Amino acid sequence: MISDKVRVRFAPSPTGYLHVGGLRTALYNYLYAKKNNGVFVLRIEDTDQNRKVEGAVENLIKTLNWAGLRYDEGPVTGGEHGPYVQSERLDIYKEHADRLVKEGKAYYCFCSKERLELLRKEQEEKKLQPVYDKHCLKLSKQEIQEKINDGFPYVIRLNIRPNENVVVKDIIRGIVEFSTSTVDDQVLLKSDGFPTYHLANVIDDHYMKITHVIRGEEWLPSTPKHVLLYNYFGWEVPSFAHLPLLLNPDRSKLSKRQGDVAVESYAEKGYLKEALVNFVALLGWNAGDDREFYYLNELVDAFSLERVNKAGAVFDIQKLDWLNAEHLRKLDDATLAGMLKEELAAGELKDLIPGDETLLKIVSCMRERISFIKEIPVNAPYLFRKPDSYEEKGLQKGWKAETPAHLNEILPKYEALENPVKDDYERVLRETAESLGIGAGKLIHPLRLAVSGVSGGPGLFDIFDVIGQKEVVERIKTAVEKIRI
RNA sequence: GGCGCGUUCGUCUAGCGGUUCAGGACGCUGCCCUCUCAAGGCAGAGAUCACGGGUUCGAAUCCCGUACGCGCUACCA
Numbered sequence: 195m196i197s198d199k200v201r202v203r204f205a206p207s208p209t210g211y212l213h214v215g216g217l218r219t220a221l222y223n224y225l226y227a228k229k230n231n232g233v234f235v236l237r238i239e240d241t242d243q244n245r246k247v248e249g250a251v252e253n254l255i256k257t258l259n260w261a262g263l264r265y266d267e268g269p270v271t272g273g274e275h276g277p278y279v280q281s282e283r284l285d286i287y288k289e290h291a292d293r294l295v296k297e298g299k300a301y302y303c304f305c306s307k308e309r310l311e312l313l314r315k316e317q318e319e320k321k322l323q324p325v326y327d328k329h330c331l332k333l334s335k336q337e338i339q340e341k342i343n344d345g346f347p348y349v350i351r352l353n354i355r356p357n358e359n360v361v362v363k364d365i366i367r368g369i370v371e372f373s374t375s376t377v378d379d380q381v382l383l384k385s386d387g388f389p390t391y392h393l394a395n396v397i398d399d400h401y402m403k404i405t406h407v408i409r410g411e412e413w414l415p416s417t418p419k420h421v422l423l424y425n426y427f428g429w430e431v432p433s434f435a436h437l438p439l440l441l442n443p444d445r446s447k448l449s450k451r452q453g454d455v456a457v458e459s460y461a462e463k464g465y466l467k468e469a470l471v472n473f474v475a476l477l478g479w480n481a482g483d484d485r486e487f488y489y490l491n492e493l494v495d496a497f498s499l500e501r502v503n504k505a506g507a508v509f510d511i512q513k514l515d516w517l518n519a520e521h522l523r524k525l526d527d528a529t530l531a532g533m534l535k536e537e538l539a540a541g542e543l544k545d546l547i548p549g550d551e552t553l554l555k556i557v558s559c560m561r562e563r564i565s566f567i568k569e570i571p572v573n574a575p576y577l578f579r580k581p582d583s584y585e586e587k588g589l590q591k592g593w594k595a596e597t598p599a600h601l602n603e604i605l606p607k608y609e610a611l612e613n614p615v616k617d618d619y620e621r622v623l624r625e626t627a628e629s630l631g632i633g634a635g636k637l638i639h640p641l642r643l644a645v646s647g648v649s650g651g652p653g654l655f656d657i658f659d660v661i662g663q664k665e666v667v668e669r670i671k672t673a674v675e676k677i678r679i
Numbered sequence: 680g681g682c683g684c685g686u687u688c689g690u691c692u693a694g695c696g697g698u699u700c701a702g703g704a705c706g707c708u709g710c711c712c713u714c715u716c717a718a719g720g721c722a723g724a725g726a727u728c729a730c731g732g733g734u735u736c737g738a739a740u741c742c743c744g745u746a747c748g749c750g751c752u753a754c755c756a
Contacts (some may be wrong), residue, residue, distance in 0.1 A: 207756050242755055304749055322680050324752070367684070376682050384754040406743085415683055415751040438685080445748065480692060484703045503692080506749065510690045513705045562718040588715090598685085638714040646719050650716030
């Protein structure tokens with residue numbers, strides 16, 4: 195047995211940001227580990243020197259932490275099976291590649307890029323599978339040694355015997371079979387001395403005692419190479435679970451071209467980590483019931499790999515937005531008020547931030563009306579400052595010839611109130627309506643317009659309570675003066 | 680082209696041979712509630728379960744084929 199404990203890993207390459215597909219892969223690994231009292235390992239796959247991005251690893255870790263996916267072993271944190279960054283394990287890969295060469299399971303290849311391109315072109319023209327033709331396998335020991343001594347650049351390739359069957363057992367897809375005749379003699383060690391993904395991944399998973407390889411479906415076609423490598427090394431093969439892809443609305447693999455894929459940019463847009471994690475968990479998995487709202491710890495309890503779907507899932511922003519609203523409403527007013535304060539401080543209303551008590555009132559009356567905190571200043575700027583115009587639609591519907599007279603009736607009563615609370619505004623209004631012999635609506639609608647400039651929003655008295663008596667009076671006066679119909 | 684994977688309402692999905700002329704959620708429409716807008720409640724539209732063959736008394740569910748989609752096919756992961 196590889197390990198008596200479940201050990202899984204998330205192994206991203208540091209390309210600068212965390213892809214939402216990567217987030218889901220990381221999440222499923224995390225959930226599986228936690229569910230089984232196992233260990234969640236983070237490993238950095240930085241074997242491509244051309245794609246190195248400064249600060250990418252730090253960013254990756256930061257984003258994973260933001261999402262709440264704490265890893266047990268990995269860079270910075272450390273662990274018994276490190277180092278957890280592949281570029282720090284180069285000699286391990288070299289040593290193992292050499293071992294395969296010695297045993298005839300891999301071989302040196304000195305072919306130039308030009309020859310390989312030509313070969314591929316020929317094969318394509320003949321409609322053959324573009325695979326390496328084992329040209330360098332024919333080289334004698336002496337020829338090889340000479341070339342190495344002469345400083346020829348070389349790679350090490352996996353030596354695959356054709357006409358054999360490789361069976362991959364996948365937890366999600368069942369048994370998948372491949373013929374070795376369709377598997378290329380994959381490069382294991384590149385001419386710059388770095389390993390390819392295939393070599394590094396197998397070696398690391400073995401030494402890090404990974405029991406379950408949970409990764410994206412795009413890896414399924416290269417899994418036979420990995421199985422063969424485990425066999426060649428004489429190592430136990432871990433369990434595989436290939437996750438369905440996350441898709442664009444047109445059902446192609448989720449990509450940058452068709453919207454945001456960086457977890458960081460969702461965070462910046464104001465999505466809650468709880469919502470993103472919840473949403474992404476449901477893309478390709480469900481517990482078998484109707485439940486859709488989960489916190490991370492609840493996902494741990496409910497999760498199982500067996501219930502992961504096979505088909506790709508379209509990333510549906512509308513549903514994410516809905517879940518964000520759901521999670522937002524579960525937060526208490528104080529938390530929401532804190533978020534609002536931060537949001538305001540970063541925007542153009544930064545000089546008009548109300549006191550904490552008022553902030554609390556604002557979130558309390560706006561919470562049912564928003565999916566994002568940032569919608570508060572956008573949808574209800576009148577909670578912070580006077581309206582600069584009056585909505586045409588509202589004027590037509592609610593502002594009648596007699597309206598100014600009605601408002602002039604209630605205005606002095608509002609002015610006369612002393613330290614009014616919300617109920618006082620309402621009491622006065624209802625009394626006034628009654629004495630005028632009109633419905634309360636005849637006052638409420640124009641007052642809403644006068645005070646907010648728009649015809650929708652929180653309850654009128656909530657608005658009054660937020661902006662305060664002085665503003666209420668001033669805004670009514672202004673409206674009566676300015677609105678002419 | 681080859682290899683592999685997949686295919687239930689627009690989208691995410693339930694369903695693992697019969698109680699389903701297919702259930703839930705998002706979105707959409709309408710009604711109720713209501714000072715408005717939301718939220719909430721209710722109702723509705725929306726899927727010949729990709730198609731064609733089998734197996735079976737009986738199939739969305741099992742098997743085969745076809746189509747379509749997607750992935751892989753690099754000294755990228």
